[in-house]
Amino acid sequence: MTETNDPSDFGTFGRFVETPVDKMPTDMKDAYNYTVSLRGLVPGPHKIWLCNPTLAKTVVPVGAYYQTTSTLTKAEIEIATNIINGRWLAAYSNYEHEKIGERAGHLPAEKVEALIANRPTSFDDPRQSVVYELASALTQPRVVPVGLFRRAQHAIGDAGIVDLTMLLGWFTGVSLTLSAFDVPSNALGLDQ
Structure with a gap:
């Protein structure tokens, strides 16, 4: 297998090509807003998870839980x-x-x-x-x-x-x- 350095292999966040907020479809924008409401921002993998808005709305609360409620310090x-x-x-x-x-x-x-x-x-x-x-x-x-x-x-x-x-x-x-x-x-x- 030959490796290439084709620029099209890379997006805005690693290989992922992010969608600017003003161009997001409604369901993705809803997931984006939901993430911001729980996290204050859309960090790291959350950027990628937005491409699957239903899943994003499911996993984002788990991460938020560890920021606010966990029994662990x-x-x-x-x-x-x-x-x-x-x-x-x-x-x-x-x-x-x-x-x-x-x-x-x-x-x-x-x-x-x-x-x-x-x-x-x-x-x-x-x-x-x-x-x-x-x-x-x-x-x-x-x-x-x-x-x-x-x-x-x-x-x-x-x-x-x-x-x-x-x-x-x-x-x-x-x-x-x-x-x-x-x-x-x-x-x-x-x-x-």
Whole structure:
């Protein structure tokens, strides 16, 4: 297979060609407005999800939930997010969440780097430690041992375990979307 550097292989956001807001069909514009109402903007993969407005309206609330309501702290969310982004090698989400993880003191830079690079690290906070261990086990071809499961139940509860597993699934979708459309770490997209 011969690779080419055909400019038509690329759009405004990786391979994705965004539709300017003023040219969006009604259903796409509704999904765009819905995303803005929940997120305040249309970030990263949300730009791509707009091409499937019904799906966008379904998945956007999940991401918004993690911004506002999750039982997990911002640091715990970023531990899991950086582990799963690192697992799927999506340049854009790795770059964005490396910055987010370090911002506002959520996590030290060396911890974020270890999470993305799948290097061992540790956390003094028991909740952060169990989130790290459980997310690491779930993103590898491993079974979650009973002892780890019990520690997770004790530290973050069943609701926290559900939050963590669904976050890993949601960010798997984020990462795979960004990878499919070959979105580079420095992508800006249209200024909507």
